[in-house]
Amino acid sequence: MYEKITPPQVGSPITFKDGEPIVPDNPIIPFIRGDGTGIDLWPASERVFDAAVKQAYGDTRKISWFKVYAGDEACEMYGTYQYLPEDTLAAIREFGVAIKGPLTTPIGGGIRSLNVALRQIFDLYACVRPCTYYQGTPSPHKNPEKLDVIVYRENTEDIYLGIEWKQGSEICDRLIKLLNEDLIPATPEHGTKQIPLDAGIGIKPISKHGSQRLVRRAMQHALRLPKAKQLVTLVHKGNIMKYTEGAFRDWGYELVTSEFRMECVTERESWILSNKEGNPDLTIEENAREIDPGYESMTPDKQDAICGEVKAVLEAIWDSHGNGQWKEKVMVNDRIADSIFQQIQTRPNEYSILATMNLNGDYLSDAAAAIAGGLGMAPGANIGDSSAIFEATHGTAPKHAGRDRVNPGSVILSGVMMLEYMGWQEAAELIKKGMAAAIAGGEVTYDLARLMEPPVDPPLKCSEFAEAIIRHF
Ligand SMILES: NC(=O)C1=CN([C@@H]2O[C@H](COP(=O)(O)OP(=O)(O)OC[C@H]3O[C@@H](n4cnc5c(N)ncnc54)[C@H](OP(=O)(O)O)[C@@H]3O)[C@@H](O)[C@H]2O)C=CC1
Ligand SMILES: O=C(O)CCC(=O)C(=O)O
Ligand SMILES: [Mg+2]
Structure with missing residues (x-):
């Protein structure tokens, strides 16, 4: 069945039921080493995973790694x-859960992203990137510990679909002509x-299905969090792109107020309810004026719409959400x-789950990672209903490759996410404990070492950091 690779002789696949993994005690997990720094990152990470599983479960559980190839290798x-x-592709399809190092994507021309291709091929529609501060990690921010967010990024559409035409190409010229002469004049707005x-022309498709399945996963995650973190923020640029980014917001609200009606309250609903609770x-109409400060200057039609909204909310959820009951729900x-981008820096503790479209989530996850200790500490997961691939937020960092x-930390924490996803919590906890202790003791690689006060010199090597984590289990 395979052309050039052979799966390990011992072990079995992770299978899926209703979108959840069913994990044997000896799963076979394909891994892609990755380009650039993948050559350094993977061996260090694998050592930590194996040591944690061994210490947590002895001989009763073991991962059989299956090396598969992508990128330069x-x-x-x-x-x-x-x-x-x-x-x-066949290996990931057969074994269900995989982990990978970063893969290079050329800029401007050449192949399209292999990372994006894997997400699309396996329909891994939720990119989950927690940005949580580890005690002792140096950060350019004064209070990095206040940031504890999870970026839930739609992972299959938006501009990452890669449908674009090069300036000057025949199809691009035809498309511009069609738009300028036909479609734009036919759209009065x-x-x-x-x-x-x-x-050049690029297409940005945002679908209702894609938006809502992402928001559904974000809500399900929010419901598993402690009460204080039960908050989902829909991130969008809907003021400028009304039918893509604005629609993402509207579809998000539609989804939560239909599928999760008893479990959630929207921010606007909470204002309406608390106004009535206060008086x-x-x-x-008085309630409508309070929720919309610009009410006075609105057209009568718009004012009627806001009054209609207030009335509908009170009729629909006063009994289930009023008199403070809404405070127990997930806030959306x-x-x-x-x-x-400025809110996560100035008021980080007011956010928890950030549900985003693909491009916004790509930007935001690097920015949030910078606050929590940098890209070296930023893990991620690409989750679908019948497979999952774990990978760090960062790329191949070519200037550091092979050194x-x-x-x-980022690949190791991606592995922690994988172990948690598999239900192997004890092994995940050991790694987190080991990493926290290593960082707290100043045993860190160059990226953290240079931010420490005083700077740690010499910093640990990549492989030495892995050994330090294991020592601190
Ligand atoms: N999922 C994936 O596989 C991804 C792939 N890529 C691809 O990676 C390639 C390089 O992208 P680039 O823009 O340079 O972004 P990178 O994320 O690869 O690197 C940018 C900078 O981030 C820091 N950094 C990255 N990884 C680590 C780490 N493990 N430890 C410490 N610091 C780290 C380094 O900063 P400093 O030098 O200042 O210390 C590095 O120079 C591109 O081809 C891009 O398309 C990009 C993102 C994701
Ligand atoms: O695929 C790539 O090269 C970049 C992807 C990326 O930046 C990301 O997923 O965060
Ligand atoms: Mg990125």
């Missing part, structure tokens, strides 16, 4: 341009706008994307 093994061989004739005699709000110096 795959081309060496399978031939020119064989960046993502069928063997690799676009007025006399025209696309410059020398533009039971408040009329619908939304924030415009540019504002959330045994980068921080393996």
Whole structure:
């Protein structure tokens, strides 16, 4: 069945039922070493995973690693341009859960992202990136411990679908002509706008299905968190892109107020309810004025709509959510994307789960990681209903490749997410304990060492950091 690889002789696949993994005691887990710093990161990480599983479970549980190929290594093994061989896809399909190092994507031309391709091929629609501060980690921020967010990023669509046309190509010219001469004039709201004739064109599809399944997963996660962290923020640029980013917000609210009606309250609903709680005699119109400060200057139609909203909310959920009951529900709000970048820095403790479209989540997860200790400490998971691939937030950091110096924390913490996903909590806890103790003791790689006061010199190597973690189990 495989052309050039052979699965381990011992072990069995992780299977899925209703979107949840069923994990044997000896799962076979395919891994992709990755390009660039993958050569340093993977051996260090694997050592930590094996040591944690051994210490937690003795001989009763074990991971059988299955090396599969992607990126440069795959081309060496399978031939020119064989960046993502069928063997690799078949292995992930057969064994269900995989982990990978970073893979290079050229800028401007060349192959499209292999990382994105894997997410799309396996329909791994939720990219989950927790940004949590580890005590003792140096940070450029004064109170990094206040940041404890999880980016839930839609992972299959948006501009990452990669449907775009190069400036000057025949199809691009035809498309611009069609848009300028036909489709734009036929859409009155676009007025006399025209696309410059020398533009490249990219398409940004945002679907209702894709948005809602992501928000559903974010809500399910929020319900598992302690009460104080039960908050989902829909992040969007809906003021500018109304039918893609704005629609993401609207579909998100639609989903939570239908599928999770008894478990959630939206921020606007909470204002309406608390206004009435503060003054039971408040009329619908007075309530509407309070939730919308611009009410006075609105057209009568708009004012009627807001009054209608207040009335509908009170009729629908006063009994189930009123008199303070809403405070026990998952709060769902939304924030415009540019504002959330400053909010996570100035008021980090007001956020928990950030549900985003693909591009916003890509940006936001690097930014949030910077606060919590940098990309060397930023794990991630790509989750679907019938497979999952775990990988760090960062890329191949080519200038550091092969120097045994980068921080393996991000890949190791991605493995922690994988162990937790598998239900192997004890092994995950050992690694977290070991990592926290190593960092607290100043045993860190260059990225953290340079931020410490005083700076740690010499820093640990990538491999030494892994050994320090194991020592501190
Ligand atoms: N999922 C994936 O596989 C991803 C792949 N990529 C790809 O990676 C390639 C390189 O991208 P680039 O923009 O340089 O971004 P990278 O994330 O690879 O690196 C940017 C910088 O982040 C820091 N960094 C990254 N990894 C670590 C680590 N493990 N430990 C400590 N610091 C780290 C380094 O900062 P400093 O040098 O200042 O110390 C590094 O120079 C591109 O081809 C890109 O497409 C990018 C993101 C994700
Ligand atoms: O695929 C790539 O090269 C970059 C992807 C990326 O930046 C990410 O997923 O965070
Ligand atoms: Mg990124």
